[in-house]
Amino acid sequence: MEIREMTACTLGQKIRRHEIGVKEAVKASLDEIKKQEPTVHAFLSYDEKMITARVKDVEAGMKSGKYKGPLAGVPVAVKDNICTKGLKTTCASKMLENFAPVYNAHVIDQMEEAGMIVIGKTNMDEFAMGSTSETSAFGITRNPWNKDHVPGGSSGGSCAAVASGEVSLALGSDTGGSIRQPAAFCGVTGIKPTYGRVSRYGLIAYASSLDQIGAIGRDTADCAALLDVISGADAKDSTSVPGMKTDFYENLRESVAGMRFGVPKEYLSEGLDRQIQKSLMDMIQLLTQAGATVEFFSMDHVDDVIPAYYIVACAEASSNLERFDGVKYGYRSAAGEDLHDMYKKTRNEGFGEEVQRRILLGSFVLSSGYYDAYYLKALKVRALVKQQFDKAFKKYDVIIAPAAPTTAPKIGDSLGDPLKMYLSDIYTAGVNLAGIPGITVPFALSDEGMPIGFQLLGDCFNENKILQAAYTLEKLRGPLPAAWERRSDRS
Numbered sequence: 001m002e003i004r005e006m007t008a009c010t011l012g013q014k015i016r017r018h019e020i021g022v023k024e025a026v027k028a029s030l031d032e033i034k035k036q037e038p039t040v041h042a043f044l045s046y047d048e049k050m051i052t053a054r055v056k057d058v059e060a061g062m063k064s065g066k067y068k069g070p071l072a073g074v075p076v077a078v079k080d081n082i083c084t085k086g087l088k089t090t091c092a093s094k095m096l097e098n099f100a101p102v103y104n105a106h107v108i109d110q111m112e113e114a115g116m117i118v119i120g121k122t123n124m125d126e127f128a129m130g131s132t133s134e135t136s137a138f139g140i141t142r143n144p145w146n147k148d149h150v151p152g153g154s155s156g157g158s159c160a161a162v163a164s165g166e167v168s169l170a171l172g173s174d175t176g177g178s179i180r181q182p183a184a185f186c187g188v189t190g191i192k193p194t195y196g197r198v199s200r201y202g203l204i205a206y207a208s209s210l211d212q213i214g215a216i217g218r219d220t221a222d223c224a225a226l227l228d229v230i231s232g233a234d235a236k237d238s239t240s241v242p243g244m245k246t247d248f249y250e251n252l253r254e255s256v257a258g259m260r261f262g263v264p265k266e267y268l269s270e271g272l273d274r275q276i277q278k279s280l281m282d283m284i285q286l287l288t289q290a291g292a293t294v295e296f297f298s299m300d301h302v303d304d305v306i307p308a309y310y311i312v313a314c315a316e317a318s319s320n321l322e323r324f325d326g327v328k329y330g331y332r333s334a335a336g337e338d339l340h341d342m343y344k345k346t347r348n349e350g351f352g353e354e355v356q357r358r359i360l361l362g363s364f365v366l367s368s369g370y371y372d373a374y375y376l377k378a379l380k381v382r383a384l385v386k387q388q389f390d391k392a393f394k395k396y397d398v399i400i401a402p403a404a405p406t407t408a409p410k411i412g413d414s415l416g417d418p419l420k421m422y423l424s425d426i427y428t429a430g431v432n433l434a435g436i437p438g439i440t441v442p443f444a445l446s447d448e449g450m451p452i453g454f455q456l457l458g459d460c461f462n463e464n465k466i467l468q469a470a471y472t473l474e475k476l477r478g479p480l481p482a483a484w485e486r487r488s489d490r491s
Helices: 010-014 022-040 050-066 106-113 156-165 180-186 221-231 273-287 302-323 339-350 352-368 371-391 417-421 428-433 464-476
Strands: 044-046 074-077 117-122 169-174 189-192 212-217 258-263 293-297 398-402 437-443 451-457
Touching: 010 044, 010 221, 022 050, 022 117, 022 156, 022 398, 044 156, 050 117, 050 398, 074 156, 106 117, 106 221, 117 156, 156 169, 156 212, 156 339, 169 221, 169 302, 180 189, 180 258, 180 451, 189 221, 189 464, 212 221, 221 258, 221 339, 258 273, 273 293, 273 437, 273 451, 273 464, 302 352, 302 371, 302 417, 302 428, 339 398, 339 464, 352 371, 352 464, 371 398, 451 464
Parallel strands: 074 117, 074 169, 258 293, 258 398
Antiparallel strands: 044 117, 169 212, 189 212, 189 437, 398 451, 437 451
């Protein structure tokens, strides 16, 4: 088995057994990056000198017993909105094109303490605003399964990097489905933890009450192992929850017998692709045969999720992105005639069209005369959405949902119609409004050979349940081919 075919946990095990060296694992990743990047464009940057120095440190640490966890020595990619000391963190925006942080995000420190090796920074929608990874200021990322299709977004670069075999693990961020949707499009596994499970310190904010860092891997075990590493309280993030000991990887077990699954009827509307509906029924049959109970139920306010989400997210974005003014750091226009003119030109030149659109929408809903009519109503809907999930989890252990209405669209199909792109978040955004955890598991391939994945949603801080369900579903489903076995160009 080639290194690119291994899961992160398998690779980590072979490294610990001295069957594969740390240097060999990293070289295999870099070789695959150099091979795939001309067409996939999953990465924005990597520094081989920094990587070489880190490899030596990890080799010494493993020899001394400092690093001995399941992911020690394993390369990991990081979405480019998560700060990495001395390595550029651009948010895929001209505004931060040359920004190199002087500190690490908390999750980066945690991964380094576990002996992992950051291999590079991945492409994304600019400031995480988009669902296709086409709004990046530095070029689009392509889906490894078919280069004419998008990988999803905004964590499309991280998901494409895992799907293409460049790395077996990656970090992403999820504000309205930005891990779960591209994971479905790219045929990989991605988990968005409960809000507060993972520190957001060092994550460049899009919408602070919705953003959450999560894990992307080849399978559920990979995600569980990485979630163990990055979870935990952080004094630098007041929203991180203390006293939440995790042992997700060790507690994985294969069983859904006696578990109760619920499927919202509203998620099966006519907008859902026929092949995805069929795959959903196939999945329900497998779970039922394995001893689970699966029921359809009605959930209110599903149609209100998208307007509420975009009002809340854009309002917070307009506030968070106010700091990028050409004075403190980042891009500054040279054409400004005075201070206010410099502000305007800097933001006009530094931000892309989609970011500007969301800032304008957010500023509008927060403005005098419209705050009560839009923003306060959106907050009330958010509370109602949370109540609906709370009600459902009194009866069900796990909620099953599609990750997107269709498989990955072709490049250009969504970008020209922003409303269509926003509506693609219909099944994912409510999870962020409610702050609950969700994991996407690849389940099948469409007739066109594109991945189909589904979400498994759990109550707050019940990641163990959805990980168990996902782990079992993988066993029931059986193996799926990898992107490099099925991609259209066969390169």
